[in-house]
Amino acid sequence: MAKGLPKRSENYSEWYNELVRMADLAEHSDVRGCMVIKPYGYAIWEKMQAILDKKFKDTGHSNAYFPLFIPKSYLSKEADHVEGFAKECAVVTHYRLKNAEDGSGVVVDPDAKLADELIVRPTSETVIWNTYKKWIQSYRDLPILVNQWANVVRWEMRTRLFLRTAEFLWQEGHTAHATKAEAVAETKQMLDVYADFVENYLALPVVKGVKTESEKFAGAEDTYCIEALMQDGKALQAGTSHFLGQNFAKAFDVKFADKEGKLDLVWGTSWGVSTRMMGALIMAHSDDQGLVLPPSLAPTQVVIVPIYKGEEQLAQITEKVNEIKSKLEAQGVSVKFDDRDTLRPGFKFAEWELKGVPVRLAMGARDLANGTVEVARRDTKEKQTYELENISEVVTNLLEEIQKNIFQQAKDYQQDHITEVDSYDDFKKVLEEKGGFVSAHWDGTTETEDKIKEETKATIRCIPLDNKEEEGVCIYSGKPSTQRVLFAKAY
Amino acid sequence: MAKGLPKRSENYSEWYNELVRMADLAEHSDVRGCMVIKPYGYAIWEKMQAILDKKFKDTGHSNAYFPLFIPKSYLSKEADHVEGFAKECAVVTHYRLKNAEDGSGVVVDPDAKLADELIVRPTSETVIWNTYKKWIQSYRDLPILVNQWANVVRWEMRTRLFLRTAEFLWQEGHTAHATKAEAVAETKQMLDVYADFVENYLALPVVKGVKTESEKFAGAEDTYCIEALMQDGKALQAGTSHFLGQNFAKAFDVKFADKEGKLDLVWGTSWGVSTRMMGALIMAHSDDQGLVLPPSLAPTQVVIVPIYKGEEQLAQITEKVNEIKSKLEAQGVSVKFDDRDTLRPGFKFAEWELKGVPVRLAMGARDLANGTVEVARRDTKEKQTYELENISEVVTNLLEEIQKNIFQQAKDYQQDHITEVDSYDDFKKVLEEKGGFVSAHWDGTTETEDKIKEETKATIRCIPLDNKEEEGVCIYSGKPSTQRVLFAKAY
Numbered sequence: 004m005a006k007g008l009p010k011r012s013e014n015y016s017e018w019y020n021e022l023v024r025m026a027d028l029a030e031h032s033d034v035r036g037c038m039v040i041k042p043y044g045y046a047i048w049e050k051m052q053a054i055l056d057k058k059f060k061d062t063g064h065s066n067a068y069f070p071l072f073i074p075k076s077y078l079s080k081e082a083d084h085v086e087g088f089a090k091e092c093a094v095v096t097h098y099r100l101k102n103a104e105d106g107s108g109v110v111v112d113p114d115a116k117l118a119d120e121l122i123v124r125p126t127s128e129t130v131i132w133n134t135y136k137k138w139i140q141s142y143r144d145l146p147i148l149v150n151q152w153a154n155v156v157r158w159e160m161r162t163r164l165f166l167r168t169a170e171f172l173w174q175e176g177h178t179a180h181a182t183k184a185e186a187v188a189e190t191k192q193m194l195d196v197y198a199d200f201v202e203n204y205l206a207l208p209v210v211k212g213v214k215t216e217s218e219k220f221a222g223a224e225d226t227y228c229i230e231a232l233m234q235d236g237k238a239l240q241a242g243t244s245h246f247l248g249q250n251f252a253k254a255f256d257v258k259f260a261d262k263e264g265k266l267d268l269v270w271g272t273s274w275g276v277s278t279r280m281m282g283a284l285i286m287a288h289s290d291d292q293g294l295v296l297p298p299s300l301a302p303t304q305v306v307i308v309p310i311y312k313g314e315e316q317l318a319q320i321t322e323k324v325n326e327i328k329s330k331l332e333a334q335g336v337s338v339k340f341d342d343r344d345t346l347r348p349g350f351k352f353a354e355w356e357l358k359g360v361p362v363r364l365a366m367g368a369r370d371l372a373n374g375t376v377e378v379a380r381r382d383t384k385e386k387q388t389y390e391l392e393n394i395s396e397v398v399t400n401l402l403e404e405i406q407k408n409i410f411q412q413a414k415d416y417q418q419d420h421i422t423e424v425d426s427y428d429d430f431k432k433v434l435e436e437k438g439g440f441v442s443a444h445w446d447g448t449t450e451t452e453d454k455i456k457e458e459t460k461a462t463i464r465c466i467p468l469d470n471k472e473e474e475g476v477c478i479y480s481g482k483p484s485t486q487r488v489l490f491a492k493a494y
Numbered sequence: 495m496a497k498g499l500p501k502r503s504e505n506y507s508e509w510y511n512e513l514v515r516m517a518d519l520a521e522h523s524d525v526r527g528c529m530v531i532k533p534y535g536y537a538i539w540e541k542m543q544a545i546l547d548k549k550f551k552d553t554g555h556s557n558a559y560f561p562l563f564i565p566k567s568y569l570s571k572e573a574d575h576v577e578g579f580a581k582e583c584a585v586v587t588h589y590r591l592k593n594a595e596d597g598s599g600v601v602v603d604p605d606a607k608l609a610d611e612l613i614v615r616p617t618s619e620t621v622i623w624n625t626y627k628k629w630i631q632s633y634r635d636l637p638i639l640v641n642q643w644a645n646v647v648r649w650e651m652r653t654r655l656f657l658r659t660a661e662f663l664w665q666e667g668h669t670a671h672a673t674k675a676e677a678v679a680e681t682k683q684m685l686d687v688y689a690d691f692v693e694n695y696l697a698l699p700v701v702k703g704v705k706t707e708s709e710k711f712a713g714a715e716d717t718y719c720i721e722a723l724m725q726d727g728k729a730l731q732a733g734t735s736h737f738l739g740q741n742f743a744k745a746f747d748v749k750f751a752d753k754e755g756k757l758d759l760v761w762g763t764s765w766g767v768s769t770r771m772m773g774a775l776i777m778a779h780s781d782d783q784g785l786v787l788p789p790s791l792a793p794t795q796v797v798i799v800p801i802y803k804g805e806e807q808l809a810q811i812t813e814k815v816n817e818i819k820s821k822l823e824a825q826g827v828s829v830k831f832d833d834r835d836t837l838r839p840g841f842k843f844a845e846w847e848l849k850g851v852p853v854r855l856a857m858g859a860r861d862l863a864n865g866t867v868e869v870a871r872r873d874t875k876e877k878q879t880y881e882l883e884n885i886s887e888v889v890t891n892l893l894e895e896i897q898k899n900i901f902q903q904a905k906d907y908q909q910d911h912i913t914e915v916d917s918y919d920d921f922k923k924v925l926e927e928k929g930g931f932v933s934a935h936w937d938g939t940t941e942t943e944d945k946i947k948e949e950t951k952a953t954i955r956c957i958p959l960d961n962k963e964e965e966g967v968c969i970y971s972g973k974p975s976t977q978r979v980l981f982a983k984a985y
Contacts, residue, residue, distance in 0.1 A: 032625065034612065037561035039625055042640060045558045067536045070528035071614075071645055071661050072584070075591070079599030093563070094588040094602050095614065098649040100566070100581050108570030111585050111611055120602055121525065123562075123586065123614070134523065134530055143836075149533060154562055154645065158589040170562050345634075 008357070010291050015235040019286055020164070026294050026358050028285065029164045036162040036169030040278070043358065046302035048172065048281060052152065054204055054299075055174065055276070058196050064148040064176060069130050071154075072121035077129040081254040084128065087221025091158040093123040093169075123156040128222060128247070128273055131177045132255040139179060139269055141260045146189075147179040165282035166239075166494050173277035179269045181259060183248075186270035190246040193274040194227040197242035205280065206297040206410035207231050207287045208417045209241060210440070210489060212465025217449045220273075224248035230464045230489070232417050233286040236438020238464045238491035241283050247271035282494070288382070288409045294359025295382055297409055298402040305331060305338045305398060306360045310348045310367035317342070320366050323391065327364065327376070330395040336402065356381060361405050362398055382409050423487065427478045430490070434461055440491050444484035446477035455479055461490040497844070501782050506726040510777055511655070517785050517849050519776065520655045527653040527660030531769070534849065537793035539663065539772060543643065545695055545790075546665065546767070549687050555639040555667060560621050562645075563612040568620040572745035575619065578712025582649040584614040584660075614647040619713060619738070619764055622668045623746040630670060630760055632751045637680075638670040656773035657730075657985050664768035670760045672750060674739075677761035681737040684765040685718040688733035696771065697788040697901035698722050698778045699908045700732060701931070701980060703956025708940045711764075715739035721955045721980070723908050724777040727929020729955045729982035732774050735765035773985070779873075779900045785850025786873055788900055789893040794830045796822060796889060797851045801839045801858035808833070811857050814882065818855065818867070821886040827893065847872060852896050853889055873900050914978065918969045921981070925952055931982050935975035937968035946970055952981040 008025060009017045023029055028044030031037075040048065056066070072095060078085045099115030102108075124130065131149075138144060156170045165171075176193060180186040194211060201207050209229035219226035223245035231241050249268040252258070258266045288295040298304050307327065309320040321342065328338045339360075341351050348365065355363055363379040370376050376394060379386040382405050389397050420439025424430045433441050445451060445463065456462050470486045477484050499516060500508045514520055519535030522528075531539065547557070563586060569576045590606030593599075615621065622640075629635060647661045656662075667684060671677040685702060692698050700720035710717035714736035722732050740759040743749070749757045779786040789795050798818065800811040812833065819829045830851075832842050839856065846854055854870040861867050867885060870877040873896050880888050911930025915921045924932050936942060936954065947953050961977045968975050 030625075030628070032561045032621070034561045034563045034565060034621075037563060039561065040559040042556035042558045046556065048559075049557060065533035065537065066540060067533045068531040068539075068663065070523045070525045070530065071647065072525045072528060074525060075600060075602075078591070085600060090591050090600075091589065092591065093586045093612070094591065095584045096587045096602065097585040098582065100569070100583065100585065100613070109566060109576060109581075111566075111587065121584070122591070130523070130525075134521075137521070156562065172559065 006353070008291065008293065011234060018291075019282075022285060022289060022293060023164045028281070031164065034169075036159055038164050038168045038170070040172075043302065044281065047284070047296070047300055048278060050300045050302065051204070051280060052174075055196075055200055056152075058200060059150050059174075059176065062148075062192060062196060064150045064178075066151065067149045068151055068153070069127050069134065071124055073124050073127075073130045075120045075122055077133060078122060080129060081222045081251055083250070084222035084254075091160075092125045093156045093158060095121040095123065124153070125155055125157045126273075126275075127151065127153070127155075127175055128177065128251050129255070132251040132257055132271070135177075135179050135269070136255050136257045139257055139259050142181050142262060145179055145181045145259060145269065146185065148176075148189075149178065150174055150176040163282075165278055165285070168278075171278045173275050175273060175275040178272045179252075179257070180272070181261065181267075181270070183270050186248075186272050187246055190225070190227060190244045190272045190274070193272070194229065194242075194244040197244065197274070197276060198229050201229060201231065201241050201280070201283075202410065204297065204299045205241075205284050205287065206299075206406055206413060207241070207283060208410065208414045210465060210467050211469070212467045212489065214243075214465060215449070215452060215463045215488070217452055218463060220245045222247060222250050223273075224250065227468075228465055230440075230491075231283055231287065232413075232420055232439055232491075233283070233494070234416070235286075236420060236492070238440065238493040239279075239283050239286070240464070240493065241280055242274070242276040244274035245272060247273060287413055289359065292353075292384075293357030295409060296359035296361060298361045298406050301359065301361050302337065303339045303358075303360050304336050304402060305362045305364060306351075306355045307338065307340045307364040307366065308348050308351045308355075309340075309342060310365055312368070316368060316371070319371055323366060323371065327391070327394055331398060334395055334399050336395075336399060362401055364394075364398075380405055382412075421489070424478065425475070430478050431459055434459055434490075434492065438492070440464065440489040442487045442489055443478045444473075444475035444486075445488050446480045446482035446484055448480075451477060451479045455490070461492050464489045464491050464493060499782065499784060499848070502725060509782075510773075513776060513780060513784060514655045519772070522655065525660075527650055529655050529659050529661070531663075534793065535772065538775070538787070538791055539769060541791045541793065542695070542771060543665075546687075546691055547643075549691060550641050550665075550667065553683060553687060555641045555669075557642065558640045559642055559644070560618050560625065562615055564615050564618075564621045566611045566613055568624060569613060571620060572713045572742055574741070575713035575745075582651075583616045584647045584649060586612040586614065615644070616646055616648045617764075617766075618642065618644070618646075618666055619668065619742050620746070623742040623748060623762070626668075626670050626760070627746050627748045630748055630750050633672050633753060636670060636672045636750060636760065637676065639667075639680075640669065641665055641667040654773075656769055656776070659769075662769045664766050666764060666766040669763045670743075670748070671763070672752065672758075672761070674761050677739075677763050678737055681716070681718055681735045681763045681765070684763070685720065685733075685735040688735065688765070688767060689720050692720060692722065692732050692771070692774075693901065695788065695790045696732075696775050696778065697790075697897055697904060698732070698774060699901065699905045701956060701958050702960070703958045703980065705734075705956060706940070706943060706954045706979075708943055709954060711736045713738060713741050714764075715741065718959075719956050721931075721982075722774055722778065723904075723911055723930055723982075724774070724985070725907070726777075727911060727983070729931065729984040730770075730774050730777070731955070731984065732771055733765070733767040736763060738762035738764060778904055780850065783844075783875075784848030786900060787850035787852060789852045789897050792850065792852050793828065794849075794851050795827050795893055796829045796853045796855060797842075797846045798829065798831045798855040798857065799839050799842045799846075800831075800833055801856055803859070807859060807862070810862055814862065814867075815857060818882070818885055822889060825886055825890050827886075827890060853892055855885075855889075871896055873903075912980070915969065916966070921969050922950055925950055925981075925983065929983070931955065931980040933978045933980055934969045935964075935966035935977075936979050937971045937973035937975055939971070942968060942970045946981070951983050953984055955980045955982050955984060
């Protein structure tokens with residue numbers, strides 16, 4: 004077990020915090036709520052970015068960049084948006100410092116006050132739709148399919164690394180369309196892109212669904228989401244895709260002339276995933292020994308540790324290792340040879356386990372004599388000795404198998420943790436004792452939703468897209484209902 | 495000529511502004527000094543990022559991410575840094591908005607005032623060295639070789655798209671070393687990386703040099719730079735690499751224990767290039783018809799325009815074009831087939847010229863009959879008709895030739911515009927009538943430098959690294975000097 008890492012069963016929350024710290028993923032900065040993403044954590048984020056960016060481009064999107072600052076007045080333009088969303092944010096009021104007269108350092112120059120304060124973007128719908136107004140005149144200017152990779156700031160009071168921070172990194176897609184049908188199709192397409200990414204790369208199964216009225220994005224007509232389960236039975240929203248209707252077009256007066264010259268409001272979507280996905284990735288598969296990374300996102304997929312006595316043996320092992328390394332790298336596998344001479348093999352094993360490297364090879368004197376190498380997989384911790392001859396095939400197959408296995412484990416967990424209940428007592432019991440998604444009938448009112456949340460801390464995560472129609476009665480109010488929705492406690 | 499684009503000879507500055515706008519590279523936002531980088535401009539920036547990022551990784555660096563906000567108090571810790579640098583910046587004083595009582599929108603909530611104001615980072619030395627203090631205990635923790643891709647804000651009063659904006663995008667490398675020699679070597683290595691990148695990808699020759707005391711980065715011991723010449727004879731600093739000595743280690747108390755356990759201050763470097771390079775790229779090669787992009791940075795390297803009458807002919811041309819396109823794409827060439835049916839070929843030609851696409855193919859009825867295609871190069875505007883058979887070889891060779899040619903043109907211009915002078919009269923005359931770099935003896939004092947700047951607006955761009963020793967007298971003060979330095983008016 005990793006020294007100092009709490010067990011999940013004892014304190015899941017502390018386990019997560021310590022794991023993020025010990026695996027060198029991120030740390031708190033001195034600025035309240037802002038994190039430092041360390042190189043190892045950032046390398047995982049970069050892999051996520053590269054894969055997503057390619058998917059966005061393959062679906063016809065381009066990247067662009069919009070200002071960090073939003074004039075305060077923009078936020079008031081879309082009524083729901085400002086009401087539901089944009090209050091807790093960083094406000095820039097001045098644009099200059101000056102030396103303090105007492106020589107103690109710098110102070111804000113009171114003469115450099117902005118007439119209209121600027122908000123550090125919490126999300127960019129307003130500044131982007133204000134720009135789209137200039138870009139769109141005719142149907143020929145549509146669709147606009149733009150994405151932005153950026154930092155955003157929301158002044159959260161309680162923060163946790165990756166899961167909830169004041170500043171975080173994300174991408175936000177913002178598209179504009181001539182028809183409602185096209186915008187709805189885009190919204191759903193991007194949800195599918197996210198679901199595919201999270202399932203196939205993060206190896207994390209998701210439920211695709213729609214948010215209720217009270218949980219949807221402020222300013223959207225519909226918010227689609229993907230919801231994943233963590234090992235403690237809590238849900239985590241891993242991505243959202245919003246159908247904005249004509250709300251932001253209305254707020255910023257964005258109209259286009261159709262083929263007949265008739266003016267109409269533009270339809271919009273926005274969609275985003277953030278460094279929060281790092282939190283999901285960390286929590287989804289990891290264990291009491293440390294991180295378990297899916298091979299497709301691991302910065303280092305294979306680590307090779309030599310076990311030797313003396314320089315000569317090390318030289319012999321190194322020669323063999325370099326052969327293996329070249330073969331694997333030729334297959335596109337990222338390999339690290341850990342030949343640090345100040346640390347023992349056991350220490351290295353524990354360190355790479357902590358950091359979640361999917362496959363570890365170890366080569367000692369006996370292997371050298373036999374032409375073999377020991378192969379250990381991180382997910383099941385199984386070890387097996389293989390001939391060197393086919394080693395690159397063995398390892399590439401194993402990487403694929405690990406990817407599949409950790410997905411399957413998470414899938415099994417998810418399937419075991421979607422529980423149908425038909426009474427409020429059972430609902431509370433399942434939430435308390437088992438966790439996970441609770442599938443229950445709900446009368447469709449915000450009032451009931453709020454009361455259940457107040458009494459149990461569970462929220463409606465989504466109305467699943469593949470829901471079957473089913474007559475029933477609301478577990479809380481007893482009123483009639485036509486379908487079940489998924490409740491859970493959530494991050 | 496591109497309709498509406500001013501001629502360089504008539505108004506170079508307006509030519510630049512209009513070119514950026516008309517070629518869809520960027521535009522001003524409603525937020526003073528902040529730009530919107532449009533998809534076409536951003537696609538070029540992404541290419542720059544990808545190439546640089548690989549170079550950074552090939553030289554052992556990793557990416558990480560540090561907070562957007564810097565506590566005001568940090569800025570006072572390094573005396574030169576705050577004095578020379580960090581005054582004009584965006585200051586966050588509050589963290590919440592609330593609804594105005596009169597219902598007019600949102601106002602800043604006076605109850606949500608920060609005790610210590612936060613600065614939006616103008617550069618990250620302070621926040622990073624404050625972090626490095628936690629990362630560095632022993633020589634085993636060194637070197638730290640980290641880079642960050644980020645947005646930064648400097649409250650500039652006069653802004654120009656890409657060249658000088660309040661918010662801009664950049665990368666900032668920040669490294670920490672056990673010895674002075676290692677830090678100096680790192681500083682120089684990164685200067686070489688920049689020079690290589692700008693010369694081989696932007697196709698823009700640079701002079702490598704060191705800044706004078708008054709032009710160096712506030713907080714650095716030495717600032718190395720690369721300086722390029724624009725077509726109007728003004729210089730543009732395209733990148734800087736700073737040897738920080740132990741200044742930031744001292745300010746943030748960052749010490750390491752060496753092998754003997756003795757504590758010593760850490761040595762540092764920082765280095766950066768920004769979206770300003772976009773400005774250099776645009777100005778360096780473009781002409782009165784529009785952008786001229788080096789093939790290695792052009793988002794679209796080849797555009798194919800069909801010239802046809804009727805659907806049937808278009809179908810025949812499309813078939814041939816698709817063959818060409820596949821062949822070129824297989825060679826890694828990015829190709830766009832412009833088959834928009836609402837625009838005439840002449841309009842398309844002008845548009846792609848404006849956007850700087852290096853090679854244009856046009857195929858009409860006669861080409862169809864002859865099995866040929868017309869190939870036009872953007873840089874020289876030469877056109878030639880080729881057999882289809884070897885077209886992919888012709889085009890890939892041509893792309894290489896264009897890359898070389900526009901570099902050579904810029905190199906010739908640069909060589910013609912480094913003028914040695916030995917009197918102040920000649921100095922002023924060359925500055926006024928010819929522009930470019932003026933190579934002159936200088937007495938080494940800030941006083942003389944300031945006076946020359948005041949009288950002529952020329953600054954010392956750098957002391958070239960490959961300078962030869964040469965006895966002489968300062969053109970201004972007549973005092974003895976041992977080498978020439980390069981003066982110029984600059985962006």
